[in-house]
Amino acid sequence: MSKARYVHFKFLPMSLRVLFTMVLLVFGTGYLMAMIQVWESHAGKDGNPMLSGKDLMISYSGNPEGTRMESALRSSMADMLPDEKRQVIFEWLHNKAPAEEFEEKINPILQEHCVACHNPGANPHLPDFTSADGVSKVTAQDEGMNLHTLVRVSHIHLFSITFIFFIVGFIFTHAYVRPTWLKCALIAAPFVVLITDVASWYLTKVWTGFAWVVILSGAIMGLSFAAMWFISMYQMWFFKVPAELEDNEGKLPSLGS
Numbered sequence: 553m554s555k556a557r558y559v560h561f562k563f564l565p566m567s568l569r570v571l572f573t574m575v576l577l578v579f580g581t582g583y584l585m586a587m588i589q590v591w592e593s594h595a596g597k598d599g600n601p602m603l604s605g606k607d608l609m610i611s612y613s614g615n616p617e618g619t620r621m622e623s624a625l626r627s628s629m630a631d632m633l634p635d636e637k638r639q640v641i642f643e644w645l646h647n648k649a650p651a652e653e654f655e656e657k658i659n660p661i662l663q664e665h666c667v668a669c670h671n672p673g674a675n676p677h678l679p680d681f682t683s684a685d686g687v688s689k690v691t692a693q694d695e696g697m698n699l700h701t702l703v704r705v706s707h708i709h710l711f712s713i714t715f716i717f718f719i720v721g722f723i724f725t726h727a728y729v730r731p732t733w734l735k736c737a738l739i740a741a742p743f744v745v746l747i748t749d750v751a752s753w754y755l756t757k758v759w760t761g762f763a764w765v766v767i768l769s770g771a772i773m774g775l776s777f778a779a780m781w782f783i784s785m786y787q788m789w790f791f792k793v794p795a796e797l798e799d800n801e802g803k804l805p806s807l808g809s
């Protein structure tokens with residue numbers, strides 16, 4: 553039978569354990585920051601403050617119900633006009649905002665109820681409704697994150713996360729975890745779900761159900777990070793080494809890697 557080849561944390565020099573601990577502490581903090589960032593950039597897009605699959609669908613594939621005009625008229629701008637007129641605008645938007653109907657049906661409503669605030673003289677920072685061009689900026693369909701942005705975010709994600717999980721996984725190889733397949737699964741899982749996560753950002757544009765794969769991938773990544781983090785920290789400093797390891801100076805006899 554082959555001798556095992558990994559050395560348990562307890563038999564590593566103190567200096568190496570201090571190095572591992574510091575790296576884990578900083579990565580742990582980084583992970584929390586990343587979670588806050590995910591929350592900030594996606595939660596609440598569907599009107600509900602919690603982070604949901606719907607939020608991610610909107611972020612990546614756009615809001616099928618929506619244009620900025622419609623979301624504004626369903627929320628902060630809802631009280632600016634009578635409901636019948638609001639319905640006229642919704643119908644027009646749902647017909648993809650045909651330009652030929654604008655002058656006759658829509659513009660009078662905007663002139664009466666909106667332009668007082670929405671003109672560059674009054675509020676240069678608000679969408680300008682004095683011209684059809686200004687209106688079209690908020691009636692364009694929301695198509696979500698564009699491919700250019702996705703490619704940029706993907707390559708950063710793929711490189712930086714691989715780097716993090718290489719280091720965390722490498723530290724974790726010194727842990728005592730039985731059965732071996734479980735240890736290997738914890739090391740492999742983040743890389744597998746990193747691929748499914750990034751792929752699903754694009755696939756969500758094709759079928760919005762992939763937003764759930766994004767969420768599931770993120771959850772598995774977080775759980776494997778947490779598991780490797782806590783097991784490594786615990787075994788480095790608090791773990792009572794099993795006798796089978798003591799006898800063999802931290803190398804496992806005959807139990808595989």
Ligand code: HEC
Binds near residue numbers: 620625
């Ligand atoms: C009393 C002034 C006022 C009136 C009248 C008004 N708005 Fe606004 N509107 C604002 C302000 C202030 C904002 C920016 C803050 C916000 O989004 O609540 C805004 C923002 C918007 C936005 C942009 C939301 C976004 O996605 O950033 C849209 C679209 C909009 N209004 C549409 C309308 C329409 C349509 C009407 C007429 C039915 C209207 N507004 C009437 C003040 C007004």
